[in-house]
Amino acid sequence: MELKVEQDNCLGCGVCVVACPINVSISPEVAGGHGSKTEEVIMMVENGVIKLFSPNKCTKCGTCQLFCPTDAIWLE
Amino acid sequence: MVSNTKEVKDLDFDVTRSADEERKLAFKDEVCIGCGICEKVCPVEAIELGDVGAIVRTEADEAKICVDENKCVLCGMCSVGCPVDALEFTIDGESIKNMDVYPQYLSSAEIDDETCIYCKACEAACPREAITIARELPEREKLVTGEIEIDKDTCIYCGVCEEMCPADAITMDSKIPTSADPSVASDINVDTDKCVYCLICKKSCPVDAIMAACRTCSYGEYDLDPADAEIKGSSFIDDDLCVRCGWCEEICPVDAAKVKKPFKGEIIVDQDKCSTCGACVDICPCDVYSFPQPDESGQIVDKVFKDETYCIYCGACENVCPVDAIEVKRTDVDYTPTKSKSWKNKMESLKT
Structure with a gap:
């Protein structure tokens, strides 16, 4: 499986950025939004x-x- | 003559080879819990565990494990290692589960129908929906006794009793009054199969047209047979789906369910590392994990809560945790004895 994005669908809300557990471990401030x-x-x-x-x-x-509201990021 | 036939079907697959004996490995993706034990025990590295977290959480159309048929030597170790029977290995059509020479996990789950009161708590709690409780309830009219009659001459057909009756036992045949027949209803009746003699109709009737008495307290022991109150039923555990998690045993109010787990162990969760992504909550086949709710605002609770009572120490959570916050230790593996040293070593290697 591979991580994919569709920028045309993205609203730039950033929910995936703060939800990603790996992101949080790399840059803890994203956990706070x-x-x-x-x-x-x-x-x-x-x-x-x-x-x-x-x-x-x-x-x-x-x-x-799971969190992306617009199907802009997914695993395939 | 030696011939090889291989067949791979959608998510579930079969690997078959025929020589002197026909050996066949079949996989049921629906039963697979994604623990990865098969990958660990395979002596030839033919099995690869997929991205189970993503597959389960996004309901991806992809099998949880992948078997390289060119590497698979059809030894059957993965089938013996699988704690939930998702991999079935047969030799000449007979499952190795029925062969004493192969080790088997000592695990079971059963519900004793003699003790069971058919409350359905286990059915509701079972995380795998493996339990079905069929029950036959007693007839309501056999649990109450009394008398009821409506004096149709006094009755003004106001419909109050029909509206008030909690058991829907009273029916009034309403009609539109005409000059030829200026009444609001043609008839009113009480269904004594439904009536529980609560006397609400009698008390609410504005013209005292209802005569009713409940005999349950005073004459119940003469009028009623306790055998009529018995709840009959039967329980069924789907062995394919059951993972021996022990929810049924824990929740049963009368200790009718007994579960024997194949592994003993311990889970260690690093609350500092946890980033509450919920992968463990979603993947766990036993509903061991949940997110705790604070009792009051401002209270700091653990990021993720676990109750090891229900854990089978399969290790699926450890595999999916993206930040390595979970460690699953298996201290004991309970299996039937085998003469083969290599098989014994393999079973022992499951201990961590």
Whole structure:
């Protein structure tokens, strides 16, 4: 399985960024709803849409997909 | 003559090979809990555990494990190692579960119908929906006794009793009054099969047209047979789905359910590492995990709550936890003895 994004669907809400447990362990401030301080995280919102930075760190837990309101991020 | 036939079907698959004897490995994805024990015990690394967290949580159309048929030597170890019988291994059509030479987990779940009161608590609690309780309730009219009669000459057919009756035992045949027949109803009747002699109709009747008496307290022991109050039923545990988690045994109010688990162990959750993603809550086949709710606002509770009473120490949660916050230790594996040293070593290797 692979992490995929569809930027056309993304509203830039950032829920996946703060829900991702790996993101939280890399950049703890995202757990509080802040943007990540580092590009080491799996995904971030850039220019209003989601962008994958380090998808290789993904452990495929499916949390981002569960929370995304617009099917903009998923595992396939 | 030696011939090989291989067949792989959608999520469930079969690997078959025929030589002197026909050996066949079949997989049931629906039964699989994604624990990964098969991957660990396979001596030839033919089994790969999929991304179980994502597969289960997003209901992906993908099998939880993948078997490389070119590597599989059809030894049957994965089938013996599987704690939920998702992998079935047969030799010449006979399951190795029935062969004494192969080790088997010592585990079981049963409900004693003699003790069971058919309350259905286990059916509601079973995380795998493996339990069905069929029950036959007593007839209500055999549990109450009394007398009731409506004096139709006094009755003004107001319908108050019909509306008040909690057992829906009174029916009034309403009609529109005409000059030829200026009445509001043609008839009123009490169904004594439904009436429980609560006397609400009698008390609420504005013209005292109802004569009723309840005999249950005063003459119940003469009028009623205690055998009529008995609840009959039967219980059924679907062995395919049951994972021996012990929910039924814990929730049963009369100790009718008995569960024997194959593993003993311990779960260690690092609350600091946990980021409450809920992967363990969703993957656990035994509903061991839940998110605790604070009693009052501002109270700090654990990020994730576990109750090991229901745990089978399969290790599925440890596999899916993205931040390695869970450690599952298996200290004891209960299985039938085997003469084979390699099989014994394999079973012992499940201890961590």
